[in-house]
Amino acid sequence: MDRIVFATGNQGKMREIREILGDLGMEVCSMKEAGISIDIEENGQTYEENAMIKARAVAAQVQALVLADDSGLEVDYLGGEPGIYSARYLGEDTSYRIKNADLIKRLEGVPDEKRTARFVCAIGAVLPDGRELTTRAAIEGRIGYEERGAGGFGYDPIFYVPEMGKSTAELTEEEKNLVSHRGKALRLMKEELRKYENIDRK
């Protein structure tokens, strides 16, 4: 086996994934590059379930090691909202300017210590022999009072990381990969995969 297919169409994610998994010595390609175009309904109740739904759907189409991710933002003051519904919050096509403004409004008057939040990411894997693996990681932070920074995507401008003194939209791509939920979950998955024979070709 010498190929990893990652179940995403997002080019930004593919860049990050290639960088992190590069030293496994395997070709890493997107669903599209593998010639797969399917609509997958993410109807799981957890990040892990959604990641596995995507990974299994792609694994049914291709003979390769298939990985998929699912992630979201959990705001403690809002009982963990938007969570697994982060992409669909206020509607899939609603701009993040509006989604971010809405979350800030819902936290109006809430003091710093109650604005805690985290980005969570689960990675799911289906190995060519059918075995399945999942990993999960998070980055802790707080919801800011206004949008800050022009990098990243989604909720990054309102996700403030106190230790870094910046929002995740103010981090460079490299800085974000080092500390992000997705970066950490991917590196955990890489360590899991190394335990399986014939996966690490180096």
Ligand code: IMP
């Ligand atoms: P998915 O895992 O691609 O379905 O992402 C779910 C949603 O969570 C995204 O559409 C974003 O709204 C949010 N999200 C996940 N990771 C990040 C991140 O690193 N920055 C900002 N928003 C994120």
